[in-house]
Amino acid sequence: MATESTTASPLAETGERVCWSCSAPQAAQFCTSCGKVQPSQSVDYFTFFGLPRKLNIDVTRLQREFYELSRKLHPDLYGQTSKQEQEWSLEQSSLLNDAYRTLKDPIKRTEYLLRLEGVELEEQSKSATETARVSGEIKKQVVPPDLLEEVFELNMQLEELRMSRKMGEDDLALIRELQAHKTEFEKKFEVLTQELKQYWDQWDRVADVDQEEKRHQIRDKMVDVLNRRNYIRNLVRDVNEALGS
Amino acid sequence: MSYSDKVLDHYSHPRNVGSMDKGSTDVGTGLVGAPECGDVMKLQIKVNPETSVIEDAKFKTFGCGSAIASSSLATEWVKGKTVDEALQIKNTDIVKELSLPPVKIHCSVLAEDAIRAAIHDWKKKRETAKPETVEARS
Numbered sequence: 424m425a426t427e428s429t430t431a432s433p434l435a436e437t438g439e440r441v442c443w444s445c446s447a448p449q450a451a452q453f454c455t456s457c458g459k460v461q462p463s464q465s466v467d468y469f470t471f472f473g474l475p476r477k478l479n480i481d482v483t484r485l486q487r488e489f490y491e492l493s494r495k496l497h498p499d500l501y502g503q504t505s506k507q508e509q510e511w512s513l514e515q516s517s518l519l520n521d522a523y524r525t526l527k528d529p530i531k532r533t534e535y536l537l538r539l540e541g542v543e544l545e546e547q548s549k550s551a552t553e554t555a556r557v558s559g560e561i562k563k564q565v566v567p568p569d570l571l572e573e574v575f576e577l578n579m580q581l582e583e584l585r586m587s588r589k590m591g592e593d594d595l596a597l598i599r600e601l602q603a604h605k606t607e608f609e610k611k612f613e614v615l616t617q618e619l620k621q622y623w624d625q626w627d628r629v630a631d632v633d634q635e636e637k638r639h640q641i642r643d644k645m646v647d648v649l650n651r652r653n654y655i656r657n658l659v660r661d662v663n664e665a666l667g668s
Numbered sequence: 669m670s671y672s673d674k675v676l677d678h679y680s681h682p683r684n685v686g687s688m689d690k691g692s693t694d695v696g697t698g699l700v701g702a703p704e705c706g707d708v709m710k711l712q713i714k715v716n717p718e719t720s721v722i723e724d725a726k727f728k729t730f731g732c733g734s735a736i737a738s739s740s741l742a743t744e745w746v747k748g749k750t751v752d753e754a755l756q757i758k759n760t761d762i763v764k765e766l767s768l769p770p771v772k773i774h775c776s777v778l779a780e781d782a783i784r785a786a787i788h789d790w791k792k793k794r795e796t797a798k799p800e801t802v803e804a805r806s
Contacts, residue, residue, distance in 0.1 A: 548702065552759060552777050552784075559755075561788045562781055566701045574708045575699060578730040650703035657706030 452492060452515050460496070460504075463514040467539055468522035477630050478536060478623035482527055489523040533619065533645060540642050565650045574658055577604055581665045598666065605662045608655050615652040619645065671733050672767040678737035683744050686726040688712045693797045696790025698782040702774050707731030709739050711782035713746060713754075715790050720750045727782070734772040738762050738779035751787045 442454035442461065451471050453460055469476045472488060496516045501509045525535050548565065555562035564571065580601055587594045622645045629637050671679065687710070688695045694714050701708040707730065714724040725743035729736045741762055746754040762768070762776035 548704075548774060549759070549777050552780055555784060556755075556758065556780075561785065564700055564781070564785075566703055568699065571699050571701050571708060574701060574706075575710060575728075575730070578708060582730075654701065654703045654706055661706070 452519075453495065460501070460508055460512045460515060462511050463518050468525050468535065469539075471518060471522045472526065474526075475630060476536060476539065477627040478529070478533060479627050480526065480532070485523070485527060489519065489527075492519050529623075530649075533623070533649065537642060537646060537649075540638075542642065542646055565647070566654055567651070570651060570654065574654065577601075577608075577658060577662070580604070581661060584665055601662055601666060605659060605666070608659050608662075612652060612655045612659065615648055615655065619648045619652065622648065671737075674766050675733055675737040675768070678740040678766070679733040682727075682736055682740040684724075684726050684740065684747075685728060687728060688714055688724070688726050693717075693793050694790075696786040696788070696793065698785030698787075698789060700778055700781040700785055702731075702735075702778050704774060705731065705735075707735045707775070707778060709735060709778050709782050711739055711742060711779075711786050713751075713783075713786045713790060715751060717794065720752070722746045722749055722751060722754055731778075732772070732775065734766070734768055734775040735778060737766055738768075738775045739782060741765060742779040742783055746783060751790065754783055755787060757783055 442457060442459060444459045445454060445457040451461075451464065451466060451473065467476075472485060474480060474485075493516070496512050496519060498509070498512065498516075501512045504512075525531050551562050554560075566574075580597060584594060584597055584601065587597070622641055626638070626641050626645070629641065688697075690697050690712075692714075694717060696713045696715065698711045699708070700711075709727065709729040709731065711727045712725065713722045715721070716723050725746050727739040727743050729739045742757070745757055745761075757780060759773070759776040759780040762779055763773055766776070768776055
């Protein structure tokens with residue numbers, strides 16, 4: 424996987440801001456000149472790490488940077504500083520942890536990027552319902568009907584299994600059928616994950632280019648794949664729970 | 669998070685659980701899902717072809733208490749209404765009635781979607797079935 428590791432300077436992102444202590448241009452966390460901790464800015468997590476808004480990232484490098492910043496922001500280093508600096512270092516620390524946790528996981532990273540790009544998954548569904556109400560059109564479900572049918576059927580079987588368990592029976596034929604379904608769903612999950620990865624590459628190719636329409640297309644495709652993928656993930660989890668108990 | 673009494677009531681005594689014949693021309697079926705939580709909801713209505721009144725409604729929902737309560741309430745509300753009246757039901761009405769917290773609003777959205785989808789399905793069937801359907805009913 425191609426990993427774009429452009430060392431985007433935080434300076435470029437933070438624009439006019441200067442260090443509170445020495446007035447030199449400041450970096451996201453520390454002044455590049457005097458090294459003093461800076462108040463946390465409301466920057467997105469990519470900017471925090473000086474990364475471009477892309478989906479293939481060098482996680483090893485991210486981790487290295489995380490450890491380094493964690494060390495530099497350690498409360499022990501601020502025992503002798505002003506109260507204000509102590510607070511800032513704590514703020515920066517918590518921002519650092521959130522940013523790292525979100526970006527190191529590729530799915531969380533994708534969901535986060537989609538939010539930055541204006542996609543609120545739940546809001547999306549609600550506003551679609553409102554539009555449908557006004558227009559009288561039927562709302563397009565984010566999950567395709569055939570998948571919904573399968574999910575419904577599988578849930579029926581799960582319920583059946585739980586019922587028979589309650590009666591003290593183990594319906595072996597049903598268990599085998601559920602296991603077969605589970606395997607199928609796991610395959611689908613894998614296919615969707617691969618599909619998502621292709622969109623990461625596509626996204627990264629147009630991320631810097633002035634092609635808003637194309638970006639929106641890829642963004643919407645990612646939303647679609649994620650929705651289906653999440654659905655299947657929850658379903659497999661339920662089947663595992665039912666089969667495991 | 670605690671559920672309101674009304675949610676608990678619908679959850680422990682869901683109304684109108686069941687299913688109807690999907691193939692029947694009088695029956696409309698709505699199957700909807702919310703990927704955020706993995707819920708899936710099926711709502712069916714039986715409509716009188718002459719009066720367009722919803723005479724019966726059934727549901728089956730796999731999901732959290734709020735999703736079950738929302739769909740249970742939806743079946744109660746649509747019964748006795750004409751399809752056009754039923755289309756007036758808004759998710760916010762359900763939120764209000766069940767005192768759903770913000771994180772559960774998507775359950776009410778799902779219930780509204782299910783009603784609309786069921787009605788849409790019924791209308792579509794009625795259009796494809798020729799005018800003689802009225803006569804065909806003895």
